[in-house]
Amino acid sequence: MIKSSERLNKLPPYLFADIDAKKKAAIEKGADVISLGVGDPDLPTPQHIIQAGQKALEKAVNHQYPFGAGTLAFRQSVAQWYRSRFQVELNPATEIHSLIGSKDGLTHLPLALLNANDTVLIPEPAYPAYNAAVILAGGVSHFIPLLEKNHYLPDFSSVSKDVLKKARLLFLNYPSNPISAMATESFYASVIDLAKEYDFVVAHDAAYSEMYYDEPPLSFLSVPGAKEVGVEFHSCSKTYNMTGWRMAWVCGNADVVSILGRLKDNYDSGVFQAVQEAGTAALSGSQDCVSNMRKIYKERRDMFVPALKKAGWDVMTPPATFYVWAHTPAGLTSSQTAARLLEEAHIVCTPGNGFGPSGEGYVRFALSVPKDRLAQALSRIEKLKW
Numbered sequence: 001m002i003k004s005s006e007r008l009n010k011l012p013p014y015l016f017a018d019i020d021a022k023k024k025a026a027i028e029k030g031a032d033v034i035s036l037g038v039g040d041p042d043l044p045t046p047q048h049i050i051q052a053g054q055k056a057l058e059k060a061v062n063h064q065y066p067f068g069a070g071t072l073a074f075r076q077s078v079a080q081w082y083r084s085r086f087q088v089e090l091n092p093a094t095e096i097h098s099l100i101g102s103k104d105g106l107t108h109l110p111l112a113l114l115n116a117n118d119t120v121l122i123p124e125p126a127y128p129a130y131n132a133a134v135i136l137a138g139g140v141s142h143f144i145p146l147l148e149k150n151h152y153l154p155d156f157s158s159v160s161k162d163v164l165k166k167a168r169l170l171f172l173n174y175p176s177n178p179i180s181a182m183a184t185e186s187f188y189a190s191v192i193d194l195a196k197e198y199d200f201v202v203a204h205d206a207a208y209s210e211m212y213y214d215e216p217p218l219s220f221l222s223v224p225g226a227k228e229v230g231v232e233f234h235s236c237s238k239t240y241n242m243t244g245w246r247m248a249w250v251c252g253n254a255d256v257v258s259i260l261g262r263l264k265d266n267y268d269s270g271v272f273q274a275v276q277e278a279g280t281a282a283l284s285g286s287q288d289c290v291s292n293m294r295k296i297y298k299e300r301r302d303m304f305v306p307a308l309k310k311a312g313w314d315v316m317t318p319p320a321t322f323y324v325w326a327h328t329p330a331g332l333t334s335s336q337t338a339a340r341l342l343e344e345a346h347i348v349c350t351p352g353n354g355f356g357p358s359g360e361g362y363v364r365f366a367l368s369v370p371k372d373r374l375a376q377a378l379s380r381i382e383k384l385k386w
């Protein structure tokens with residue numbers, strides 16, 4: 001028998017692989033499964049972006065290795081988008097690097113920055129890929145619980161000075177997956193001060209910056225001093241329904257951007273240029289498709305959340321993202337709740353403990369199905385006796 005590396009064996013099981021297996025098993029048994037599990041938009045990529053990609057496919061120059069930071073046109077479209085959306089200036093030559101999805105950059109960053117046993121601060125519940133990447137890079141994750149009483153912002157005063165001194169990197173993610181929490185300018189300012197004091201890098205994952213329903217979220221980079229300490233990760237995945245295309249970027253601190261680029265030069269050969277042309281069309285074209293996307297998710301949210309509350313669930317109305325973070329009913333664990341939802345209602349959700357210890361006692365619903373399916377899901381949930 002061939003064995004995997006010790007490094008790989010240290011990883012917890014990949015959260016969505018387990019859920020996917022259970023879902024497939026239920027479908028094989030003939031169940032009409034409604035999947036509110038994985039956060040993958042069900043809406044199609046907007047037509048003008050598909051057309052730009054189709055045209056780009058025809059060009060022979062795009063069939064070669066893309067290599068490097070990305071086309072200048074793509075990086076310029078990122079800079080222009082940042083200017084108009086966030087009033088942030090970025091230098092396309094040094095401060096922007098394309099990524100094969102933001103997961104590519106988020107997971108390779110620890111490998112590019114950490115030495116053995118360096119500490120990484122991870123507020124949790126969080127996207128599981130951060131911790132996995134730290135383990136694979138030989139680092140040590142220090143989890144900081146995100147608590148309701150702190151508005152789901154990490155309380156750094158709860159972290160010992162020893163840990164802060166060892167920290168090389170901090171992951172942040174607002175609007176957040178799975179909680180759908182938002183950050184404030186004063187929070188980001190305090191993070192910048194702390195990063196300067198303890199000399200760590202800040203990696204802000206802004207994948208959901210455009211999926212909001214009230215106030216538009218801030219860019220971490222719009223706060224003075226941010227570029228001295230950190231980078232921001234962005235993606236076309238959620239904003240333009242392009243999860244399959246793998247088009248994203250990192251931007252901000254030029255040293256971090258270049259270090260990550262150097263690592264990536266040894267792993268991949270860049271983002272398919274036809275996909276970069278589609279990404280350029282997405283960022284530089286009309287943003288009506290984005291407000292339309294927000295409208296659709298808001299309708300789903302405004303239907304799902306009040307009905308869930310009426311059925312006795314304790315849930316927060318998310319100000320952003322397409323996730324609903326719900327307390328489990330009747331004192332059940334996350335796994336018990338997810339298992340019963342699947343077995344008795346054929347609904348897939350994600351158990352909150354998969355996002356970290358503070359996620360225990362919650363499940364996450366992704367509003368990634370049309371309203372009629374959500375209505376079916378609700379009528380099944382309403383019938384459950386907990």
Ligand SMILES: *Cc1c(COP(=O)(O)O)cnc(C)c1O
Binds near residue numbers: 100177205236238247
């Ligand atoms: C969906 C998601 C991303 C985006 O991943 P891509 O690799 O760009 O598709 C990044 N971070 C979080 C927290 C996400 O939920």
